[in-house]
Amino acid sequence: MEKYEHHVKQWLKENRARAARLLQLLVRENSTRGNESSTQAIVIEKCRQLGLTLDIWEIGGDELKSHPAYCCDRQSFDGNPNLVAVLKGDGGGKSIILNGHIDVVPVGDESNWDYEPFSGVVECGKLYGRGSTDMKGGNVALLMAMEAIIATGIKLKGDVIFQSVIEEESGGAGTLAAVLRGYQADGAIIPEPTNMKMFPKQQGSMWFRITVTGKAAHGGTRYEGVSAIEKSLIVIKSLQQLEKDRNARVTDPLFKKIPIPIPINIGKMMSGEWPSSVPDTAVIEGRMGVSPDESIQSAQMEMEKCLQDLCDQDEWLKRHPLKLEWFGGRWQPGSLETNHPLINELTKRFIEVKGEPPVIEASPWGTDGGILSTVGHTPVVVFGPGITAVAHDANEHIILEDLFAASNIIALTILRWCEVAESS
Amino acid sequence: MEKYEHHVKQWLKENRARAARLLQLLVRENSTRGNESSTQAIVIEKCRQLGLTLDIWEIGGDELKSHPAYCCDRQSFDGNPNLVAVLKGDGGGKSIILNGHIDVVPVGDESNWDYEPFSGVVECGKLYGRGSTDMKGGNVALLMAMEAIIATGIKLKGDVIFQSVIEEESGGAGTLAAVLRGYQADGAIIPEPTNMKMFPKQQGSMWFRITVTGKAAHGGTRYEGVSAIEKSLIVIKSLQQLEKDRNARVTDPLFKKIPIPIPINIGKMMSGEWPSSVPDTAVIEGRMGVSPDESIQSAQMEMEKCLQDLCDQDEWLKRHPLKLEWFGGRWQPGSLETNHPLINELTKRFIEVKGEPPVIEASPWGTDGGILSTVGHTPVVVFGPGITAVAHDANEHIILEDLFAASNIIALTILRWCEVAESS
Structure with a gap:
């Protein structure tokens, strides 16, 4: 040899x-x-x-x-x-x-x-x-x-x-x-x-798209509308908390040196058409990491529940629920x-x-x-x-x-x- | 008569x-x-x-x-x-x-x-x-x-x-x-x-555009990058605080019944190109209200100072300053x-x-x-x-x-x- x-x-x-x-x-x-x-x-x-x-x-x-x-x-x-x-x-x-x-x-x-x-x-x-x-x-x-x-x-x-x-x-x-x-x-x-x-x-991963609904209004009376960008902020905050909770559960020593073993990355955000109007729609696109110890399906269900919980807590989102789609890439x-x-x-x-x-x-x-x-x-x-x-x-x-x-x-x-x- | x-x-x-x-x-x-x-x-x-x-x-x-x-x-x-x-x-x-x-x-x-x-x-x-x-x-x-x-x-x-x-x-x-x-x-x-x-x-008003710089990375190692969307969140938070501070100063009784006398409206936000990449740029566009008792110039200087203060407090923004432009509409x-x-x-x-x-x-x-x-x-x-x-x-x-x-x-x-x- x-x-x-x-x-x-x-x-x-x-x-x-x-x-x-x-x-x-x-x-x-x-x-x-x-x-x-x-x-x-x-x-x-x-x-x-x-x-x-x-x-x-x-x-x-x-x-x-x-x-x-x-x-x-x-x-x-x-x-x-x-x-x-x-x-x-x-x-x-x-x-x-x-x-x-x-x-x-x-x-x-x-x-x-x-x-x-x-x-x-x-x-x-x-x-x-x-x-x-x-x-x-x-x-x-x-x-x-x-x-x-x-x-x-x-x-x-x-x-x-x-x-x-x-x-x-x-x-x-x-x-x-x-x-x-x-x-x-x-x-x-x-x-x-x-x-x-x-x-x-x-790590597995998959792409998601969240659509946030607001209500348009003139920017000078923005309190008459509901900003899809402002609502997006609490969506992003929830996703950040979800990322924290999911990563706290990862105890495999192979992940020891990785700062965020299964990240949730927000890669795109698009909202609004006119600087002085309250935006009535926002679209957030990102990538959710999946641990080697869980399935694609269980990770998806966890994000669905997270967003559902947010909708339950917010009066506006209760009546105008977030839309979650799994689109594009998915890696086992x-x-x-x-x-x-x-x-x-x-x-x-x-x-x-x-x-x-x-x-x-x-x-x-x-x-x-x-x-x-x-x-x-x-x-x-x-x-x-x-x-x-x-x-x-x-x-x-x-x-x-x-x-x-x-x-x-x-x-x-x-x-x-x-x-x-x-x-x- | x-x-x-x-x-x-x-x-x-x-x-x-x-x-x-x-x-x-x-x-x-x-x-x-x-x-x-x-x-x-x-x-x-x-x-x-x-x-x-x-x-x-x-x-x-x-x-x-x-x-x-x-x-x-x-x-x-x-x-x-x-x-x-x-x-x-x-x-x-x-x-x-x-x-x-x-x-x-x-x-x-x-x-x-x-x-x-x-x-x-x-x-x-x-x-x-x-x-x-x-x-x-x-x-x-x-x-x-x-x-x-x-x-x-x-x-x-x-x-x-x-x-x-x-x-x-x-x-x-x-x-x-x-x-x-x-x-x-x-x-x-x-x-x-x-x-x-x-x-x-x-109320007067004018349009602004803020460009936020991040650092691209793969979404799976998002900690290697700096998300322009995440940095935008603190910019928006600063603008919300600025709006609060500016409106607290409005004591004219003519504004008594108006929830937000001189709003700062964020009308547009665009960031990112790919769900599983960390976005390296975000653009925020909006409309800033100007009180009848102040000039366009002094309102502009106040926002400039607000963003400068934010940059001074944030290690990343200190090295990658926000870009503020006054563009499009302006009403005395x-x-x-x-x-x-x-x-x-x-x-x-x-x-x-x-x-x-x-x-x-x-x-x-x-x-x-x-x-x-x-x-x-x-x-x-x-x-x-x-x-x-x-x-x-x-x-x-x-x-x-x-x-x-x-x-x-x-x-x-x-x-x-x-x-x-x-x-x-």
């Missing part, structure tokens, strides 16, 4: 520049929702060159769309395929899924970026651009790990199932489609931006016992490469790990080189050293997990 | 149906900003039939636009003229300006209206439609008062200067243009919707002593017609009275038949009986104020 490990490490060391170039190529393609095809084409070509067995398909169909875990408002997936690329093993070893999403979130206000958002600029060991951290950097770590094994002539016993999926940022329809297509394994690694931490548990929570063999294996390889034990925590956001584990019955660890804090932010970037280390750790883990075949 | 008064009263009584029809005609024309011409054409034709001296002009020019009281973001006034129509007196009496605006605010959400917003439907003595109360009903009261005097053959000593102006709802450029064109008088009545109350003092406050002869005269005629004394208060909103008095040096009373509560709201309407009574009171006041000439 030492021999194989040495070859793989050596190959990865010698091919760092190629890894960075591949990431640059991927970041330079805008793969926001509906625009995934050009980036996916680069990944497909890479997998073809590696000699993997390709499964490329446009997701959709009744089985997917009627599945209870399906959550997607996208009209068409045409032209933006999912990819699964398999490195078939000789048999006898454990199989592993390496899952990464290819879609990225919008760039936001471009004026906040120091470089053009799709530049892929490298400076001081960091590569910049939307998707660099979340999670094209992780995907490159996977691809380089596989290439290292293939290039050094190693044959594995178990299958390595690489998945480049769409739609993670909007609810996981891509991974769900892969699960329903039959892809399962004895373990899975998803290299989301974890700051090199390991997340055996993942995921949970794996911390002494699972996959965690143990990853931990040993982490120590081998980094010389220190990894931080093991719960993830602060939902990932496709929820679907892979709850629907696909595949044990999942989320572990990757990206930087949590800059995901979805301006000036998103990744530290290339971390990408190389993650690639190394994952490659070594694959060798142990899938086992090296005698034909090597 | 009794004879003249009797004739005028009698004429108005007999011509109530014509007054209602004229109002219906005016309400059926949409005269929102930029669309005033067709309604103004009806008023012009009416004044032509009455034999008044017409002054019709498109406002604009450097003198207007560079005036410190000018506040207008409209690009062009072409095709939507101002009108001044004068009933020249024989000389020796006091002159009076009768001022009404022809522009109306947008209809808002049409689904909240029981009738089509420009229907002019009459039901149970009420006439419905945008502008019925604010303030085409008041304008009809003025026109009918003048027609009663003319039709009964009365000649006056003083001039009656009728003004049908544009742009009141957006800052008073129409009345300012009339003042700068030289129209001044010994007194003025503006029949805004006061519920038949008399307003010798008028107005003030007339309550024992002014014009108030006394109106009060006597009110008692004569209604059999009870009028309520004398301060107006809850700015009117063109601010410009007429501060720039035009003309003593102004705001008094009219419209309903304060339904101005700018859905289902705006006016009680026709009030329109007839106001017309009567104003006609009798004109006889006393301008005096009847011997040639009558």
Whole structure:
């Protein structure tokens, strides 16, 4: 085994520049929702060159769309395929899924970026651009790990199932489609931006929309109306209290260092049409975190009750109830016992490469790990080189050293997990 | 005098149906900003039939636009003229300006209206439609008062200067243009919707925009960002406290019955782009009331100081200061002593017609009275038949009986104020 490990490490060391170039190529393609095809084409070509067995398909169909875990408002997936690329093993070893999403979130206000958002600029060991951290950097770590094994002539016993999926940022329809297509394994690694931490548990989440009704009036006699903005303030206060109460119940040590384990984020608020009129409607949109120990449904019921209680206490809201909708994205929570063999294996390889034990925590956001584990019955660890804090932010970037280390750790883990075949 | 008064009263009584029809005609024309011409054409034709001296002009020019009281973001006034129509007196009496605006605010959400917003439907003595109360009903009261005097053959000593102006709802450029064109008088009545109350003092007002800066982050790690919505909550709280403090200082008995004499209305709030991102910007727009006893400038400085104090107390806002802009509408406050002869005269005629004394208060909103008095040096009373509560709201309407009574009171006041000439 030492021999194989040495070859793989050596190959990865010698091919760092190629890894960075591949990431640059991927970041330079805008793969926001509906625009995934050009980036996916680069990944497909890479997998073809590696000699993997390709499964490329446009997701959709009744089985997917009627599945209870399906959550997607996208009209068409045409032209933006999912990819699964398999490195078939000789048999006898454990199989592993390496899952990464290819879609990225919008760039936001471009004026906040120091470089053009799709530049892929490298400076001081960091590569910049939307998707660099979340999670094209992780995907490159996977691809380089596989290439290292293939290039050094190693044959594995178990299958390595690489998945480049769409739609993670909007609810996981891509991974769900892969699960329903039959892809399962004895373990899975998803290299989301974890700051090199390991997340055996993942926070789930879902989007909500609350509509608040007021009564219009002239601003000069605002006491004749009821301000939807003022009513929104007490709604927001209730949500803040709900967040506090829910987080007080989270005692899992994996969440110990996370300031707010399952946040309720208010992401949007829109109200009013005219500065001197009392606004008669306000719309609040946000994201509710779901603990690995609870279901989507029970979390939804808790928010419904919170808002109902508020309506019961407020004379105006009693007569003009808040409207709560669950719309857009929804991500299943995921949970794996911390002494699972996959965690143990990853931990040993982490120590081998980094010389220190990894931080093991719960993830602060939902990932496709929820679907892979709850629907696909595949044990999942989320572990990757990206930087949590800059995901979805301006000036998103990744530290290339971390990408190389993650690639190394994952490659070594694959060798142990899938086992090296005698034909090597 | 009794004879003249009797004739005028009698004429108005007999011509109530014509007054209602004229109002219906005016309400059926949409005269929102930029669309005033067709309604103004009806008023012009009416004044032509009455034999008044017409002054019709498109406002604009450097003198207007560079005036410190000018506040207008409209690009062009072409095709939507101002009108001044004068009933020249024989000389020796006091002159009076009768001022009404022809522009109306947008209809808002049409689904909240029981009738089509420009229907002019009459039901149970009420006439419905945008502008019925604010303030085409008041304008009809003025026109009918003048027609009663003319039709009964009365000649006056003083001039009656009728003004049908544009742009009141957006800052008073129409009345300012009339003042700068030289129209001044010994007194003025503006029949805004006061519920038949008399307003010798008028609240001024102006629009503000506050931009709040936050820091974006992924909603799942929202503690890594700074929510512009959360920061907005403390801005709104500060504005609410400022409103409280400013209103506590208002001791003028004219404001006694007004719940909030000089409100700060928050009319709009927009923040965020994505439910699961921390919003990095919020924009709050509103209207600040200005007391008749203070200047626009001092009120502005008070809000500036309030926001500066907030920034000084908050570590984040200290480094990311709030941005305050004064934009869009601005209406000068107005003030007339309550024992002014014009108030006394109106009060006597009110008692004569209604059999009870009028309520004398301060107006809850700015009117063109601010410009007429501060720039035009003309003593102004705001008094009219419209309903304060339904101005700018859905289902705006006016009680026709009030329109007839106001017309009567104003006609009798004109006889006393301008005096009847011997040639009558």
